[in-house]
Amino acid sequence: MHYMEVALSQSRFDVCHYAFRESLIRGLKGLLLSEYYILATWKMLFFVVPFVVLKKSKFLVVLHGNELLNLGWLSVKIIKYIAKNKRFKFVANSKAIAAIFEDLSGHKVDFIQYPFGEFEGRGYQDINRGDLKLVTVSRLVPRKNVENVIRALALLKKDGVNFSYDIIGEGPCFHSIMKLVKSNGLDKNVYLHGFVDDTTKNSILNGSDYFILPSLFDSEAGSIEGFGIVYLEANYFGLPVLSGNTGGITEAVVDGVTGLHCDGSVQHILEKLKELFDTKFDKEYLVQYAERFDYRKQNGFIGFLKGWFHE
Template structure:
């Protein structure tokens, strides 16, 4: 298939990484590796486009450019990743309609509460229009599946479980020994976390983690906290960590995704609240390396973590259960190993990108064949 691929929220090679960008890139790469010709159709960002008149000029220019470029190129499919009220897909419906090719959306989100917010209302209706015009919708979140069924027929929606390539996140015994020696932690259990230090729920989540570790320290619990990531809130987080855990914390800075397996391997528990986390790819990565997880039970986290089997999910914004869950895994070596082994198996059984996206590929082929 010749596929025109588009991400309205941010281009594939945007400088600021995110879980959604990892997923979009994973789908793009999978389809390319499957022998399909996949072309990034545009780098137009539609984030809040309805409040940015200058972006509409760019939109019309991009639409004209794409139609001129691909008008006679016999593209088979337009594939949009992630359309929602903040970044509704405008190009997909317009271009696919003119080219008379199937139009699909992966991770379209339908949230009716947005129509009651005047700042989001235009985006709600633009996104709703795109979702209705799509020939097929794919989603990797159960809650979005239910919401989409309120808008379009169930036979036009397919659930695809979130996934990673487990081969990229194998436990590395050599890396574990090397890094733990660098950190001088000996047999002390390592709590590992990773996030971008943005002024949003990422930093809020790390704040909860640092405060929880401060409570564990006051209780006399032995541990070492290691945090990967960087961003504008680094200084504030370091100051907070100094207040609560002092010499028990180490900030690593930004780690390339392809190197993260080494740091997961060196740790004993992965902890990150995941406040309003859409997918939480880090939870899958950590589990693939054999780490049990502690997180808040909310949003997309339960899609990745099997509570009581591969980790412990606790109520949001409740410090005592959060601290208790971390402590339980710190002191119970057998439970930690049992959940870590289950986590590794869980990812390979249910969240292998190659298996899950093969179903996606088959559905795309079927859609194209029906149209032709």
Template sequence: MPISQDRRPGLPTAVIVTSNFRAPSGGIQYWCVQIANLLNQTGLKAKGYGLRDLSLTSTYRLFRDLLWAQRLVFGTWKHILPTLPLSLFKAAFLPRGKQPDIQVLCHGDELLCLKTRLSKAAVKLMFRSLSAKPIANSAFTAQLVKNTLNIDGVRVARPIVSPPRTESPRLATSSAHPTDTNDLNLLTVSRLVPRKNIRTCLHAVHALLRSRGIDVHYTVAGVGPDLDSLQSLARNLEIDDVTHFLGEVTDATKDKLLAGADIFLLPSVQTTSPPSVEGYGIAFIEANYHGCPVISGNSGGMPEAVLDRVTGIITDGSPDEVTAAILELLETKLDQQRIRDWAFTHSPHENTDIVNML
């Protein structure tokens, strides 16, 4: 017989499941934390769980809350797998009208890893069996869902990106970046992996120093498997004296770096080994909050996150185009207020797309 699902006092009405339920731990996790915060502000009681952080007690609470929650949000389709037996049980035995509303966030990378027909068919069957609805972070990702899983009508919701806790000192002025000082401060905040294309940034710094004679300083904040090779390249290019690898930084330090940067560099590219792509580009929006123009790549959802010649410059990710984009931003300053205005369209107060879908 179908089981009933009467609400129990104190239990959440919405459960969000991701890898690490901590805001600084990555784009997917960051988005999930923001969704939980917004749902709680609307009066729904939302609870988030990080699968990598589960203890025996929190595992019990997760499955208890999954059993009674009316809305389930999964960070990606992969986050459904540990809870799949319970999710299928609810889908099979709850009476119609009482089955949970299941939403699955889609970002890009997790779809590229589905290379075989069997893997694509298995994930598609999981969506269908659970009546799960995908929500993409960009039109690019929505098309990727359609092409990979043959699911039509995928909704698009831009990621929620909160403004910095403290106002950037330079936001009190109306001048746009870069600054009028002799030093050019370039910044990348990113995981150090091939997709981020930081090697190209190093070659651009070398070109600016050797060919143009510009006094440039390049700061790279982040960790990842490419650290040693990037440091080696900086030494080989003889720019290690103006290139600073900071490692992992706190949110407060990141805000200070963005406040002092003239241009934010992240000319990401789509890679095939491993398959990876920028589904949107939260880092660009974080830089734009500080009025800082950005230089991006042109693959994935980046052209949706960056307004070309308004909030930054979109390039093909090659050293020549990145160098040319830096020089263009030196000569033609972008409107700082327009840059900030674009960032604020992603703020929790203005970007309610995802909440309306839930």
């Protein structure tokens, strides 16, 4: 929400934000006096509605994906009810998530806005990287599928390919990944960094050749990649990416142009890694592609918000 707040402020809108980690008193004034509410998830209604029950406020609900999956009957009824209420507008972060919402509610979203970030003032530098360098930046949870990357890299090493692989991020799979690295004899190839600051992360990205994150759709846990801004961040450093092929990923990664899709299986990761290494990508185009998602270039979204404010 930070970049959305800055974009709105630059367009001369007064913005008050509230997060659940902040004190109630700090956010109470904004909650009571605001006429327009941008909610990061529809579930925030349970918190906001008590403050506006007597007002004719308007709500814009941002849809990411996970909050629409594996819902109980009451949640589905609530979504269907608010979807037909004219006080609510819905913005999906990809066409894939828009389709899930339509199937669930019977209503189309009002706008599709891909996630945006800061993509100016840094990025790709044409330097001599030496040996083949791979990188992943992610929260280490099962759906991110880093374990299968490790298994595929073990096979790649047996094929005589020399590489190093940096894994940036924390999460519940950190120690299981570490064990998998050791059991596959990749101690000298794979480096688990855990949490790093932005300067370190950017330095590692800029010194890498390819970004690897073949995320899966975990239907049992109700978890999907709504878009995947991390792939754009990699592109901004001139890195082609290997991604999954579900959810909004296929909208973030242009297959054969900014990277390659795979189904996330060990064998397919291996096949697509070899294809990735053999494919010539236009690194300058990768940077230009990522720059489209800079928060300062989202004029369509700002226009949509202005129209919403003046309805």
